[in-house]
Amino acid sequence: MITKPTNSLYEVAVVGLGYVGIPLAVGFAEAGCRTLGFDLDQERIDVLQDGRSPITTVSSERIARAMGRNRLDFTTDRNLLSKSESIIICVPTPLRRHLDPDLGFIIRAGEEIAPSLRPGMLVSLESSTYPGTTRVDLKKVLEKGSGLKAGVDFALAFSPEREDPGNEKSVFKEMPKVIGGITPACRERAVELYSRAVRQVVPVSSCDTAEAVKLTENIFRFINIALVNELKRIYTPMGIDIWEVIDAAKTKPFGFMPFYPGAGVGGHCIPIDPYYLTWKAREYNLDTKFIELAGQINRGMPYYVVNRLMEAMNSEGKSIQGSRILVVGVAYKTGIPDDRESPSYEIMDLLREKGGIVDYHDPFVPEITEHGGGKAWAGHQSIPWSPESLSLYDAAVVCTPHHGINYGQLAELIPLIIDSCNIVPKDRIARVIPA
Ligand SMILES: NC(=O)c1ccc[n+]([C@@H]2O[C@H](COP(=O)([O-])OP(=O)(O)OC[C@H]3O[C@@H](n4cnc5c(N)ncnc54)[C@H](O)[C@@H]3O)[C@@H](O)[C@H]2O)c1
Numbered sequence: 001m002i003t004k005p006t007n008s009l010y011e012v013a014v015v016g017l018g019y020v021g022i023p024l025a026v027g028f029a030e031a032g033c034r035t036l037g038f039d040l041d042q043e044r045i046d047v048l049q050d051g052r053s054p055i056t057t058v059s060s061e062r063i064a065r066a067m068g069r070n071r072l073d074f075t076t077d078r079n080l081l082s083k084s085e086s087i088i089i090c091v092p093t094p095l096r097r098h099l100d101p102d103l104g105f106i107i108r109a110g111e112e113i114a115p116s117l118r119p120g121m122l123v124s125l126e127s128s129t130y131p132g133t134t135r136v137d138l139k140k141v142l143e144k145g146s147g148l149k150a151g152v153d154f155a156l157a158f159s160p161e162r163e164d165p166g167n168e169k170s171v172f173k174e175m176p177k178v179i180g181g182i183t184p185a186c187r188e189r190a191v192e193l194y195s196r197a198v199r200q201v202v203p204v205s206s207c208d209t210a211e212a213v214k215l216t217e218n219i220f221r222f223i224n225i226a227l228v229n230e231l232k233r234i235y236t237p238m239g240i241d242i243w244e245v246i247d248a249a250k251t252k253p254f255g256f257m258p259f260y261p262g263a264g265v266g267g268h269c270i271p272i273d274p275y276y277l278t279w280k281a282r283e284y285n286l287d288t289k290f291i292e293l294a295g296q297i298n299r300g301m302p303y304y305v306v307n308r309l310m311e312a313m314n315s316e317g318k319s320i321q322g323s324r325i326l327v328v329g330v331a332y333k334t335g336i337p338d339d340r341e342s343p344s345y346e347i348m349d350l351l352r353e354k355g356g357i358v359d360y361h362d363p364f365v366p367e368i369t370e371h372g373g374g375k376a377w378a379g380h381q382s383i384p385w386s387p388e389s390l391s392l393y394d395a396a397v398v399c400t401p402h403h404g405i406n407y408g409q410l411a412e413l414i415p416l417i418i419d420s421c422n423i424v425p426k427d428r429i430a431r432v433i434p435a
Contacts, residue, residue, distance in 0.1 A: 114145020160214030180210030226294035264343025266332025321355035327398025
Protein backbone atom coordinates (compact mmCIF):
# COMPACT_ATOMS: atom_id res chain seq x y z
CA MET A 1 0.00 0.00 0.00
CA ILE A 2 1.49 3.33 -1.06
CA THR A 3 -0.25 6.17 0.72
CA LYS A 4 -1.05 9.20 -1.39
CA PRO A 5 0.74 12.43 -0.55
CA THR A 6 -1.36 15.01 1.26
CA ASN A 7 -1.77 18.71 0.41
CA SER A 8 -1.51 18.26 -3.36
CA LEU A 9 -2.65 21.19 -5.43
CA TYR A 10 -3.31 18.95 -8.45
CA GLU A 11 -4.72 15.44 -8.76
CA VAL A 12 -2.85 14.85 -11.97
CA ALA A 13 -0.06 16.46 -14.01
CA VAL A 14 0.39 15.60 -17.69
CA VAL A 15 3.96 15.84 -19.02
CA GLY A 16 4.09 16.39 -22.81
CA LEU A 17 1.16 18.28 -24.33
CA GLY A 18 0.87 16.95 -27.87
CA TYR A 19 -1.73 14.93 -29.74
CA VAL A 20 -2.00 12.60 -26.75
CA GLY A 21 -1.28 14.82 -23.75
CA ILE A 22 -3.77 17.60 -24.53
CA PRO A 23 -6.87 15.36 -24.87
CA LEU A 24 -5.75 13.50 -21.75
CA ALA A 25 -5.30 16.67 -19.66
CA VAL A 26 -8.63 18.06 -20.90
CA GLY A 27 -10.30 14.68 -20.27
CA PHE A 28 -9.15 14.62 -16.63
CA ALA A 29 -10.15 18.26 -16.13
CA GLU A 30 -13.59 17.58 -17.62
CA ALA A 31 -13.96 14.67 -15.21
CA GLY A 32 -13.55 17.18 -12.37
CA CYS A 33 -9.87 16.58 -11.54
CA ARG A 34 -7.56 19.52 -10.85
CA THR A 35 -5.09 19.05 -13.68
CA LEU A 36 -1.72 20.55 -14.58
CA GLY A 37 -0.32 20.42 -18.12
CA PHE A 38 3.47 20.62 -18.38
CA ASP A 39 5.53 21.01 -21.54
CA LEU A 40 9.03 22.27 -22.33
CA ASP A 41 7.79 24.19 -25.36
CA GLN A 42 7.15 27.74 -24.12
CA GLU A 43 5.32 28.74 -27.32
CA ARG A 44 2.89 25.85 -26.90
CA ILE A 45 2.28 26.72 -23.26
CA ASP A 46 1.65 30.38 -24.18
CA VAL A 47 -1.00 29.29 -26.69
CA LEU A 48 -2.64 26.95 -24.17
CA GLN A 49 -2.55 29.52 -21.35
CA ASP A 50 -4.38 31.81 -23.76
CA GLY A 51 -7.18 29.20 -23.92
CA ARG A 52 -6.33 28.29 -27.51
CA SER A 53 -5.83 24.78 -28.81
CA PRO A 54 -2.69 24.00 -30.84
CA ILE A 55 -4.31 20.80 -32.19
CA THR A 56 -7.52 20.39 -34.17
CA THR A 57 -8.73 17.32 -32.28
CA VAL A 58 -9.49 19.31 -29.11
CA SER A 59 -11.34 22.61 -29.45
CA SER A 60 -10.21 25.88 -27.89
CA GLU A 61 -13.66 26.09 -26.26
CA ARG A 62 -13.07 22.89 -24.29
CA ILE A 63 -9.68 24.10 -23.08
CA ALA A 64 -10.97 27.57 -22.14
CA ARG A 65 -13.99 26.04 -20.36
CA ALA A 66 -11.81 23.71 -18.26
CA MET A 67 -9.47 26.59 -17.41
CA GLY A 68 -12.44 28.83 -16.55
CA ARG A 69 -13.67 26.23 -14.07
CA ASN A 70 -10.27 26.37 -12.42
CA ARG A 71 -9.55 22.76 -13.26
CA LEU A 72 -6.74 23.15 -15.78
CA ASP A 73 -3.43 25.03 -15.61
CA PHE A 74 -0.48 25.00 -18.00
CA THR A 75 3.16 25.54 -17.16
CA THR A 76 6.78 25.14 -18.18
CA ASP A 77 7.80 25.24 -14.51
CA ARG A 78 8.89 21.70 -13.62
CA ASN A 79 8.88 22.57 -9.89
CA LEU A 80 5.08 22.64 -10.01
CA LEU A 81 5.10 18.90 -10.74
CA SER A 82 5.82 18.30 -7.05
CA LYS A 83 2.39 19.75 -6.28
CA SER A 84 0.59 16.92 -8.05
CA GLU A 85 -0.57 13.58 -6.64
CA SER A 86 0.10 11.78 -9.93
CA ILE A 87 2.17 12.43 -13.06
CA ILE A 88 1.40 11.01 -16.49
CA ILE A 89 4.10 11.04 -19.18
CA CYS A 90 3.06 11.47 -22.84
CA VAL A 91 6.27 12.34 -24.67
CA PRO A 92 7.27 11.15 -28.17
CA THR A 93 8.88 7.76 -28.83
CA PRO A 94 10.40 8.08 -32.30
CA LEU A 95 12.81 5.83 -34.19
CA ARG A 96 16.41 6.60 -34.97
CA ARG A 97 17.61 6.54 -38.58
CA HIS A 98 18.24 2.80 -38.57
CA LEU A 99 14.83 1.97 -37.05
CA ASP A 100 16.16 1.68 -33.48
CA PRO A 101 13.97 3.02 -30.65
CA ASP A 102 14.82 6.45 -29.29
CA LEU A 103 13.89 6.55 -25.60
CA GLY A 104 15.58 9.93 -25.19
CA PHE A 105 12.31 11.82 -24.60
CA ILE A 106 11.18 9.36 -21.90
CA ILE A 107 14.55 9.48 -20.17
CA ARG A 108 14.62 13.29 -20.22
CA ALA A 109 11.04 13.45 -18.94
CA GLY A 110 12.04 11.05 -16.12
CA GLU A 111 15.01 13.25 -15.25
CA GLU A 112 12.74 16.30 -15.10
CA ILE A 113 10.18 14.61 -12.92
CA ALA A 114 12.54 12.85 -10.50
CA PRO A 115 13.51 15.89 -8.37
CA SER A 116 9.77 16.62 -7.87
CA LEU A 117 8.85 13.11 -6.76
CA ARG A 118 7.43 12.92 -3.24
CA PRO A 119 6.62 9.74 -1.32
CA GLY A 120 3.19 8.41 -2.27
CA MET A 121 3.07 9.87 -5.78
CA LEU A 122 2.12 7.85 -8.85
CA VAL A 123 3.98 8.06 -12.17
CA SER A 124 2.27 6.53 -15.20
CA LEU A 125 3.88 6.28 -18.62
CA GLU A 126 1.58 6.47 -21.68
CA SER A 127 4.11 6.74 -24.51
CA SER A 128 4.09 3.67 -26.80
CA THR A 129 7.23 1.63 -26.22
CA TYR A 130 8.75 -1.85 -25.94
CA PRO A 131 8.13 -4.14 -22.94
CA GLY A 132 10.48 -3.38 -20.08
CA THR A 133 10.72 0.40 -20.58
CA THR A 134 8.72 1.29 -17.46
CA ARG A 135 10.03 -1.51 -15.25
CA VAL A 136 13.68 -0.99 -16.18
CA ASP A 137 14.52 2.29 -17.97
CA LEU A 138 12.01 4.71 -16.45
CA LYS A 139 12.26 3.17 -12.99
CA LYS A 140 16.04 3.58 -13.02
CA VAL A 141 15.99 7.25 -13.94
CA LEU A 142 13.21 8.10 -11.47
CA GLU A 143 14.90 6.28 -8.58
CA LYS A 144 18.30 7.80 -9.37
CA GLY A 145 16.99 11.38 -9.48
CA SER A 146 14.68 11.13 -6.48
CA GLY A 147 16.42 8.80 -4.04
CA LEU A 148 13.04 7.04 -3.66
CA LYS A 149 12.20 3.43 -4.45
CA ALA A 150 9.59 2.57 -7.07
CA GLY A 151 6.91 0.21 -5.80
CA VAL A 152 7.78 1.11 -2.21
CA ASP A 153 7.96 4.91 -1.90
CA PHE A 154 6.13 5.84 -5.08
CA ALA A 155 3.89 3.97 -7.51
CA LEU A 156 4.93 3.30 -11.11
CA ALA A 157 2.58 2.15 -13.88
CA PHE A 158 2.14 1.93 -17.64
CA SER A 159 -1.14 2.67 -19.41
CA PRO A 160 -1.09 2.90 -23.20
CA GLU A 161 -2.83 5.72 -25.00
CA ARG A 162 -5.48 4.79 -27.56
CA GLU A 163 -6.11 8.22 -29.02
CA ASP A 164 -7.54 8.04 -32.55
CA PRO A 165 -7.09 11.56 -33.95
CA GLY A 166 -9.84 12.71 -36.27
CA ASN A 167 -12.30 10.05 -35.12
CA GLU A 168 -15.13 11.91 -33.42
CA LYS A 169 -16.50 8.67 -31.96
CA SER A 170 -13.23 8.16 -30.08
CA VAL A 171 -13.96 9.89 -26.76
CA PHE A 172 -11.37 9.71 -23.95
CA LYS A 173 -13.97 8.84 -21.30
CA GLU A 174 -15.36 5.93 -23.32
CA MET A 175 -12.02 4.39 -24.32
CA PRO A 176 -11.16 1.35 -22.14
CA LYS A 177 -7.84 1.98 -20.39
CA VAL A 178 -5.36 -0.90 -20.12
CA ILE A 179 -3.25 -0.57 -16.96
CA GLY A 180 -0.23 -2.43 -15.63
CA GLY A 181 1.90 -1.64 -12.56
CA ILE A 182 5.38 -2.70 -11.47
CA THR A 183 3.60 -4.18 -8.41
CA PRO A 184 -0.09 -4.97 -7.79
CA ALA A 185 -0.25 -1.97 -5.41
CA CYS A 186 1.13 0.34 -8.12
CA ARG A 187 -1.50 -0.97 -10.53
CA GLU A 188 -4.26 -0.33 -7.99
CA ARG A 189 -3.10 3.27 -7.60
CA ALA A 190 -3.22 3.75 -11.37
CA VAL A 191 -6.61 2.02 -11.61
CA GLU A 192 -7.94 4.39 -8.96
CA LEU A 193 -6.59 7.44 -10.85
CA TYR A 194 -7.87 6.50 -14.30
CA SER A 195 -11.24 5.36 -12.93
CA ARG A 196 -11.92 8.99 -12.03
CA ALA A 197 -11.90 9.90 -15.73
CA VAL A 198 -12.71 6.81 -17.84
CA ARG A 199 -15.65 4.45 -17.72
CA GLN A 200 -13.72 1.18 -18.08
CA VAL A 201 -10.28 0.16 -16.89
CA VAL A 202 -8.59 -3.08 -17.97
CA PRO A 203 -5.99 -4.07 -15.37
CA VAL A 204 -3.29 -6.47 -16.60
CA SER A 205 -0.62 -8.37 -14.72
CA SER A 206 2.40 -6.11 -15.36
CA CYS A 207 3.77 -3.01 -17.07
CA ASP A 208 5.48 -5.28 -19.62
CA THR A 209 2.11 -6.80 -20.54
CA ALA A 210 0.47 -3.38 -20.87
CA GLU A 211 3.35 -2.23 -23.10
CA ALA A 212 2.94 -5.38 -25.20
CA VAL A 213 -0.83 -4.74 -25.53
CA LYS A 214 -0.18 -1.39 -27.19
CA LEU A 215 2.45 -2.78 -29.55
CA THR A 216 0.19 -5.72 -30.42
CA GLU A 217 -2.69 -3.41 -31.34
CA ASN A 218 -0.49 -1.34 -33.64
CA ILE A 219 1.38 -4.32 -35.13
CA PHE A 220 -2.00 -5.88 -35.95
CA ARG A 221 -2.92 -2.74 -37.88
CA PHE A 222 0.49 -2.41 -39.54
CA ILE A 223 0.38 -5.98 -40.84
CA ASN A 224 -3.22 -5.89 -41.98
CA ILE A 225 -2.65 -2.65 -43.88
CA ALA A 226 0.37 -4.28 -45.54
CA LEU A 227 -1.80 -7.25 -46.47
CA VAL A 228 -4.44 -5.14 -48.25
CA ASN A 229 -1.70 -3.08 -49.88
CA GLU A 230 -0.22 -6.28 -51.27
CA LEU A 231 -3.65 -7.53 -52.37
CA LYS A 232 -4.23 -4.22 -54.15
CA ARG A 233 -1.02 -4.69 -56.12
CA ILE A 234 -2.10 -8.21 -57.08
CA TYR A 235 -5.76 -7.56 -57.90
CA THR A 236 -5.25 -4.31 -59.84
CA PRO A 237 -3.53 -5.89 -62.90
CA MET A 238 -6.23 -8.60 -62.79
CA GLY A 239 -8.81 -5.85 -63.28
CA ILE A 240 -10.27 -6.46 -59.81
CA ASP A 241 -11.11 -3.47 -57.62
CA ILE A 242 -9.69 -4.09 -54.11
CA TRP A 243 -12.17 -1.66 -52.52
CA GLU A 244 -15.10 -3.52 -54.03
CA VAL A 245 -13.59 -6.77 -52.73
CA ILE A 246 -13.22 -5.37 -49.19
CA ASP A 247 -16.73 -3.88 -49.17
CA ALA A 248 -18.21 -7.23 -50.14
CA ALA A 249 -15.94 -9.24 -47.80
CA LYS A 250 -16.87 -7.13 -44.81
CA THR A 251 -20.49 -8.25 -45.08
CA LYS A 252 -19.27 -11.53 -43.56
CA PRO A 253 -20.47 -11.29 -39.98
CA PHE A 254 -17.49 -13.13 -38.48
CA GLY A 255 -13.80 -13.71 -39.12
CA PHE A 256 -13.15 -10.66 -41.30
CA MET A 257 -12.27 -7.11 -40.34
CA PRO A 258 -11.86 -4.45 -43.05
CA PHE A 259 -8.56 -2.62 -43.51
CA TYR A 260 -8.02 -0.27 -46.43
CA PRO A 261 -5.05 0.15 -48.76
CA GLY A 262 -3.38 3.48 -49.41
CA ALA A 263 -0.19 5.21 -50.45
CA GLY A 264 1.68 3.75 -47.46
CA VAL A 265 1.39 4.23 -43.70
CA GLY A 266 2.11 7.40 -41.74
CA GLY A 267 1.78 9.09 -38.37
CA HIS A 268 3.68 8.83 -35.12
CA CYS A 269 2.42 5.32 -34.26
CA ILE A 270 1.76 2.69 -36.93
CA PRO A 271 5.01 3.00 -38.95
CA ILE A 272 7.10 3.29 -35.76
CA ASP A 273 5.80 1.15 -32.90
CA PRO A 274 6.27 -2.27 -34.58
CA TYR A 275 10.02 -1.64 -34.79
CA TYR A 276 10.17 -1.13 -31.03
CA LEU A 277 9.32 -4.82 -30.75
CA THR A 278 11.71 -5.80 -33.54
CA TRP A 279 14.54 -4.13 -31.63
CA LYS A 280 13.57 -5.74 -28.32
CA ALA A 281 13.17 -9.18 -29.92
CA ARG A 282 16.80 -9.05 -31.10
CA GLU A 283 17.85 -9.05 -27.45
CA TYR A 284 16.23 -12.53 -27.26
CA ASN A 285 17.79 -13.63 -30.55
CA LEU A 286 14.35 -13.62 -32.18
CA ASP A 287 13.22 -12.31 -35.58
CA THR A 288 9.99 -10.42 -36.18
CA LYS A 289 9.39 -11.73 -39.69
CA PHE A 290 5.81 -10.51 -40.09
CA ILE A 291 6.77 -7.01 -39.02
CA GLU A 292 9.78 -6.86 -41.36
CA LEU A 293 7.73 -8.09 -44.30
CA ALA A 294 4.84 -5.72 -43.60
CA GLY A 295 7.37 -2.89 -43.31
CA GLN A 296 8.86 -3.75 -46.70
CA ILE A 297 5.42 -3.73 -48.32
CA ASN A 298 4.20 -0.55 -46.63
CA ARG A 299 7.43 1.34 -47.27
CA GLY A 300 7.33 0.20 -50.92
CA MET A 301 3.89 1.75 -51.54
CA PRO A 302 5.13 5.26 -52.46
CA TYR A 303 7.35 3.64 -55.15
CA TYR A 304 4.35 1.68 -56.43
CA VAL A 305 2.23 4.84 -56.63
CA VAL A 306 4.93 6.75 -58.51
CA ASN A 307 5.48 3.79 -60.86
CA ARG A 308 1.77 3.76 -61.65
CA LEU A 309 2.01 7.42 -62.60
CA MET A 310 5.13 6.81 -64.67
CA GLU A 311 3.50 3.93 -66.58
CA ALA A 312 0.36 5.97 -67.21
CA MET A 313 2.35 8.94 -68.50
CA ASN A 314 4.60 6.72 -70.64
CA SER A 315 1.55 5.17 -72.28
CA GLU A 316 0.62 8.68 -73.42
CA GLY A 317 4.17 9.47 -74.59
CA LYS A 318 4.75 11.76 -71.60
CA SER A 319 7.11 11.69 -68.67
CA ILE A 320 7.33 12.96 -65.12
CA GLN A 321 10.37 15.01 -66.15
CA GLY A 322 9.15 18.57 -66.65
CA SER A 323 5.49 17.76 -65.87
CA ARG A 324 3.49 19.67 -63.27
CA ILE A 325 2.14 17.28 -60.68
CA LEU A 326 -0.23 18.02 -57.82
CA VAL A 327 -0.20 15.83 -54.71
CA VAL A 328 -3.57 15.95 -52.97
CA GLY A 329 -3.32 15.31 -49.21
CA VAL A 330 -0.09 15.36 -47.19
CA ALA A 331 -1.63 14.63 -43.77
CA TYR A 332 -1.17 10.95 -43.02
CA LYS A 333 -4.90 10.38 -42.54
CA THR A 334 -8.31 11.85 -43.20
CA GLY A 335 -9.44 15.04 -41.52
CA ILE A 336 -6.37 15.89 -39.42
CA PRO A 337 -3.29 18.11 -39.91
CA ASP A 338 -0.77 15.53 -38.62
CA ASP A 339 1.73 14.93 -41.43
CA ARG A 340 4.45 13.15 -39.46
CA GLU A 341 5.92 10.18 -41.36
CA SER A 342 3.42 10.82 -44.15
CA PRO A 343 4.04 8.70 -47.27
CA SER A 344 2.96 11.74 -49.34
CA TYR A 345 6.38 13.28 -48.71
CA GLU A 346 8.14 10.16 -49.96
CA ILE A 347 5.99 10.38 -53.10
CA MET A 348 6.81 14.08 -53.49
CA ASP A 349 10.54 13.33 -53.08
CA LEU A 350 10.38 10.61 -55.74
CA LEU A 351 8.46 12.82 -58.15
CA ARG A 352 10.93 15.64 -57.69
CA GLU A 353 13.90 13.28 -58.12
CA LYS A 354 12.41 12.29 -61.47
CA GLY A 355 12.25 15.90 -62.60
CA GLY A 356 8.58 16.61 -61.81
CA ILE A 357 7.45 20.09 -60.77
CA VAL A 358 5.61 19.22 -57.57
CA ASP A 359 2.97 21.14 -55.60
CA TYR A 360 0.45 19.99 -53.04
CA HIS A 361 -3.01 20.78 -51.80
CA ASP A 362 -4.17 19.96 -48.27
CA PRO A 363 -6.80 22.05 -46.48
CA PHE A 364 -5.48 20.77 -43.13
CA VAL A 365 -1.81 21.56 -43.82
CA PRO A 366 -1.68 25.13 -45.20
CA GLU A 367 2.12 25.20 -44.92
CA ILE A 368 4.59 22.36 -44.49
CA THR A 369 6.84 22.57 -41.44
CA GLU A 370 10.19 20.90 -40.92
CA HIS A 371 8.59 18.80 -38.15
CA GLY A 372 6.30 17.13 -40.69
CA GLY A 373 7.84 17.36 -44.16
CA GLY A 374 11.50 17.73 -43.24
CA LYS A 375 13.92 20.32 -44.58
CA ALA A 376 13.15 19.41 -48.21
CA TRP A 377 9.53 20.62 -48.07
CA ALA A 378 9.42 23.06 -45.14
CA GLY A 379 7.88 26.37 -46.15
CA HIS A 380 5.93 25.02 -49.14
CA GLN A 381 2.32 26.15 -49.09
CA SER A 382 -0.85 24.37 -50.13
CA ILE A 383 -1.93 25.70 -53.53
CA PRO A 384 -5.31 27.46 -53.57
CA TRP A 385 -8.17 25.30 -54.83
CA SER A 386 -9.55 27.06 -57.90
CA PRO A 387 -10.26 26.14 -61.54
CA GLU A 388 -7.39 28.44 -62.60
CA SER A 389 -4.81 26.82 -60.35
CA LEU A 390 -5.96 23.23 -60.95
CA SER A 391 -5.85 23.67 -64.72
CA LEU A 392 -2.09 24.19 -64.52
CA TYR A 393 -1.33 20.52 -63.71
CA ASP A 394 -0.57 17.61 -66.02
CA ALA A 395 -1.37 15.02 -63.35
CA ALA A 396 -2.50 14.62 -59.75
CA VAL A 397 -1.75 11.97 -57.14
CA VAL A 398 -4.43 11.59 -54.47
CA CYS A 399 -2.77 10.34 -51.28
CA THR A 400 -5.17 11.22 -48.41
CA PRO A 401 -8.96 11.04 -48.74
CA HIS A 402 -9.91 14.29 -46.98
CA HIS A 403 -13.62 15.06 -46.93
CA GLY A 404 -14.66 18.40 -48.36
CA ILE A 405 -12.33 18.25 -51.37
CA ASN A 406 -14.14 18.47 -54.69
CA TYR A 407 -12.68 15.37 -56.35
CA GLY A 408 -15.18 15.68 -59.18
CA GLN A 409 -13.75 19.08 -60.06
CA LEU A 410 -10.24 17.65 -59.83
CA ALA A 411 -11.25 15.03 -62.40
CA GLU A 412 -12.73 17.70 -64.67
CA LEU A 413 -9.62 19.85 -64.69
CA ILE A 414 -6.59 17.56 -64.44
CA PRO A 415 -6.28 15.00 -67.25
CA LEU A 416 -4.55 12.19 -65.36
CA ILE A 417 -5.15 11.18 -61.75
CA ILE A 418 -3.48 8.47 -59.70
CA ASP A 419 -5.95 7.61 -56.96
CA SER A 420 -4.63 5.66 -53.99
CA CYS A 421 -7.80 6.22 -51.95
CA ASN A 422 -10.59 5.19 -54.33
CA ILE A 423 -12.23 8.56 -53.97
CA VAL A 424 -12.02 10.22 -57.41
CA PRO A 425 -15.09 9.77 -59.66
CA LYS A 426 -14.23 7.79 -62.77
CA ASP A 427 -16.94 9.21 -65.04
CA ARG A 428 -15.33 12.62 -65.65
CA ILE A 429 -12.79 13.87 -68.17
CA ALA A 430 -9.71 12.58 -66.32
CA ARG A 431 -8.16 9.17 -66.80
CA VAL A 432 -8.27 7.82 -63.21
CA ILE A 433 -5.76 5.10 -62.34
CA PRO A 434 -6.15 3.20 -59.06
CA ALA A 435 -2.88 2.85 -57.14
N1 LIG B 1 -0.52 10.78 -31.91
C1 LIG B 1 -1.26 9.72 -31.68
O1 LIG B 1 -2.29 9.53 -32.31
C2 LIG B 1 -0.87 8.69 -30.64
C3 LIG B 1 -1.79 7.67 -30.32
C4 LIG B 1 -1.46 6.75 -29.35
C5 LIG B 1 -0.20 6.81 -28.74
N2 LIG B 1 0.68 7.77 -29.08
C6 LIG B 1 1.96 7.81 -28.37
O2 LIG B 1 1.94 8.88 -27.44
C7 LIG B 1 3.24 9.46 -27.31
C8 LIG B 1 3.16 10.96 -27.57
O3 LIG B 1 2.78 11.17 -28.94
P1 LIG B 1 2.18 12.55 -29.45
O4 LIG B 1 1.65 12.27 -30.82
O5 LIG B 1 1.28 13.15 -28.43
O6 LIG B 1 3.52 13.44 -29.55
P2 LIG B 1 3.60 15.01 -29.86
O7 LIG B 1 4.89 15.19 -30.58
O8 LIG B 1 2.33 15.48 -30.48
O9 LIG B 1 3.69 15.68 -28.43
C9 LIG B 1 4.72 15.48 -27.53
C10 LIG B 1 4.84 16.71 -26.62
O10 LIG B 1 5.81 16.38 -25.61
C11 LIG B 1 6.59 17.53 -25.36
N3 LIG B 1 7.81 17.09 -24.72
C12 LIG B 1 8.85 16.41 -25.26
N4 LIG B 1 9.76 16.14 -24.32
C13 LIG B 1 9.29 16.65 -23.16
C14 LIG B 1 9.78 16.68 -21.83
N5 LIG B 1 10.93 16.11 -21.52
N6 LIG B 1 9.03 17.29 -20.89
C15 LIG B 1 7.84 17.87 -21.20
N7 LIG B 1 7.34 17.87 -22.43
C16 LIG B 1 8.05 17.26 -23.40
C17 LIG B 1 6.76 18.17 -26.73
O11 LIG B 1 7.11 19.54 -26.62
C18 LIG B 1 5.36 17.96 -27.33
O12 LIG B 1 4.50 19.04 -27.06
C19 LIG B 1 4.13 8.69 -28.28
O13 LIG B 1 4.77 7.66 -27.59
C20 LIG B 1 3.14 8.10 -29.26
O14 LIG B 1 3.64 6.92 -29.86
C21 LIG B 1 0.38 8.73 -30.02
